[in-house]
Amino acid sequence: MFSNIFVSRFKIVLRNKDSILWSLVFALALGTLFNFAFKSIYENAQNTTVDVAVVEGQEEFGTGNMSDFLKEIEYEDGTKMLNIKKVDIDEAKKMLDAKEPEISGIIDLRDMSDIKLIINESGLKSSILSSVVSVLRQYSSIIVETIKNDPANINSVIESFGDETNELVKSEGLAGNNKDPYVTYFYNLIAMMAVMASMTGVGIPESCQANQSEVGKRVDCSPINRVLYEIAGLLSAAIVKLAITITGVCYFIYVLKIDFGGDIQYVFLTAILATFLGLSLGFFVGHIGSFSKKTRENILTAIVVGGGFLSGLMVANMKAIIEVNCPFINRINPSAVISDAFYALNMYGVSDRYYRSIISIVVMTIVFIVAGLIMSRRKSYASL
Amino acid sequence: MANTVVEINNLVKRYKELIALDNFSLKINEGEIFGLLGPNGSGKTTTINCLLSLLSYDKGEIKLFDEKMHPSRRDLKSRIGVVPQNVAVFDELTVYENVEYFCGLYIKDKKLKKKYVEEAIEFVDIADFKKFYPKKLSGGLLRRLNIACGIAHKPELIIFDEPTVAVDPQSRNRILEGIAELNKNGATIIYTSHYMEEVEQLCNRVLIMDKGKKVAEGTKDELKGMIKNTESIVVNVRRLSEDAINDIKELHHVYDVKNTNGTLTVKCSGGKHNITHVSEYFEKNGIDYDRIYSELPTLNDVFLEITGKELRDKE
Structure with a gap:
């Protein structure tokens, strides 16, 4: 009896072309589009040399050395990351306002304990500058300490930062490995495919x-x-939905050559568990109340789209806003829990935070399925 | 004495303010084809849904095979087959797969299931369409598939809820013949319809309901015996004086005469051969007529006389 239902239900899901089309073809098409759009932007960004004005302070604080150090920062292919123009602060501001000569920002090194970055507009070049300055700030205290205690050694100290700094620049999202900014879009796509499984679950x-x-x-x-x-x-x-998700992930990895970093097996694991969560969410919504099919689908759409919005799948910093103002929503929103797992994997690798997210996904899945099954006990209806 | 298959006692079902079933009772014996007749909205489908424990009810008792029915009685459900009013099949499964699927909800044994599925498909004569998907079938074939899905497991009690709605006459006859054959093979049938001709043709016993209440119950003859009208004589006559109409009213057994647009309808109570008296009157008085014929009362007349309204809208 079980096998009869299982086989027939399998055929029904498999032959539901709309569902397959939406969850697979749409995600693959969107992935391909992202790949073309973002990859080219990203690749251009990799070789972009940013023009920047540097305002130096007093030499005894090592700002000259710091300027020289900035000049030396290179991409992996040897391209200089920054094209430095040493000017005073007034001149720098004029240049920034007049865009003549064009600069993307000002790095103010006059106070080494408070390195400032001035930019006029956001964008890729500003992001690069922002990342560089954040690295400088991390090392400024060491530099200041060295200048105070062992000024003769300042150059060797700064040189020692060299390789490490390049790595840090990479880790800030500028170049390569699993920290590529555009990889996040593919994580979001996988999350979307997983959540879309709820549309099958509700049926x-x-x-x-x-x-x-x-x-x-x-x-x-x-x-x-x-x-x-x-x-x-x-x-x-x-089974059908997992096949769709796995096909999607394989397409991203092997066809589009998206680099998810070294933990591919965890990308698959997260995608599979997320698909179960999506399916169980739909299953749960399919049992609540005595709504019509249409109303039920609308409720689910509201949960999926609303949850997706609140989890930052549409607006990047939304999840952070929710985390500050109402963190509870991020704990119970399936989209937020899934995206957090991918975020943790992307940013921190297989870490405690990642495991916490995975445990949340599993627990929510079990809760949704058990609650659905409890509600599905035989009953008579007040009206049909 | 035949066993009671269905027993409903004083069933009350309310939808908020509306009383859908008002102290409704019925009893169906083994081997009967029981007709549940009533206009749209009379409570036929509500009765069936309560019987199947799909709908909860406010008061009353339902027994199937002498045992109380409730949603968890899987043993009782396994003895019932349902052919719902609307076609209930999966669009994604073929004809064969659909019948196999629904039969599989009742029959565990694979070989037996296969045999039953083949038999059901043969029975409703859709073997040529086994591999078709429902969307490719005509309305009549879909109805037949709907029936096959409901009867494949060979139930003892089969409920047909208006199975011929929107079906062409050829398919309708085939369906009615099939239902009679199922009954011959031992199944008890409940047949709901607002088509009185079908009920007259098929059912041994009929219950007429309206506004959630039982209006009348019995065999066809018993029901017709409940009303005053036993025969209507219809005469197509071009011209007829008021005096002649009054004379006809005075004829033996005649209780009502209506003359509209050249058609004279003479309603008689008692006896079935009143046509002789009426035709003799016309011949004696030298009144020409085109045609004269006799009509025996139908269940619609029964319904009309008891409730004062037609069983269904004129089509």
Whole structure:
């Protein structure tokens, strides 16, 4: 009986072309589009030399050495990252305002304990400057200390930063490895594919509840064990949806050659668990209340789109805003939990934070499925 | 004495202020084809849904096979087959797969299931369309598939909820013949419809309901015996004087005469051969007429006389 339901439900999900189209083709098409759009921008960014005005302070504080150090920062292919123009602060501001000669910002080294960056507009070049300055700030205290205690050694100290600094610049999101800024878009796409599985999940109870469909009436009249029926439906849907997600991830990795870093197996693990969460979310929504099929789908769409928005899948810093103002939402929002897992993997690798996110995904999945099954017990309806 | 298959006692079902079933009772015996007849909205489908424990009810009792029915009675559900009013199949499964799927909800044994599926498909005569998807089937074929899905597991009680709505006459006849055959093979049938001709043709016993209440119940003859009208004589006559109409009213057994647009309808109570008296009157008085014929009362007449309204809208 279980195998009969499982096989038939599998065929039903597999033959539902709309569902497959939306969850796979759409994600692949969007991924391809992202790849063309962002990769070229990113590749150009890799070799961009940024014109910047540097305002030096008193020499005894090592600002000259620092300027020289900035000059030396290079991309991996040897291209200089910064083209420095040493000027005073007034001249620098004039240059920034007049854009003649064009500069992207001013690095103010007059106070080494408070290195300032002045920029007029946001953009890729500003981001590069921002990353460089954040590295400088990390080392400024060491430089200041060295100048105070062992000024003769300042050059060797700064030189010792050289390689390490380049690595840090990379880690700030400028160049390569799994910290590529545009990889985040692909993580978001995988998250979207996973959450979209909820649209299939919501259809599982529909086919065995008399108040949701004609087929549901027929199944409800039969002696079949409802829990068994729904588990068979859930498993068959999970297989199809997992296949879609895995196909998507494989397409990103092997066709588009997206570099997710060294922890690919964890990317797959996260995608698989996230798909289960998406499916179970739909399954849960399919059981709540006595709404019509249409209303139920609208509720789910609101949860998916609203949750996606709040988790930052649409507006990058939204999740941070929610984290500051109402962190509880980030804990119960499936999209936020999934995106946090990918974010943790992307930024910190397989870390405690990543495991916490994974545990959250698993717990939420179990809660949604168990709650759905409890609500699915046989019952009569007040109206049909 | 035949076993009771369905027993409903004083069932009350309310939808907020609306009373859908008002102390409704019925009893169906094994081997019957029981017709549940009533206009749209009379409570037929609500009765069936309560019977199947799909709908909760406010008061009353439902017994199937002498046992109380409730949503968890899988043993009772396994003995019932349902052919719902609307076609209930999966668009993504073929004809064969659909029948197999629904049969599989009742039958565990694979070989037996395969046999039953083949038989059901043969029974409703859709073997040529086994590999078709429902969207490729005509309305009549879809209805037949709907029936196959409901009967494949060979239930003891089969409920047909208006199975011929929007079906062409050829498919309708085939469906009715099939239902009669299922009954011959031992199944008890509940047949709901607002088509009185079908119920007259098919059912041994009929319950007429309106506004959630039982209006009348019995065999067709018993129901027709409940009303005054036993025969209507219809005469197509071009011209007829008021005196002649009054004379006809005085004829034996005649209780009502209506003359509209050249058609004279003479309603009689008692006896079934009143046509002789009426035709003799016309011949004696030298009144020419084009045609004269007799009509026996239908269930619609029964419904009309008891409720004062037509069973269904004129089509």
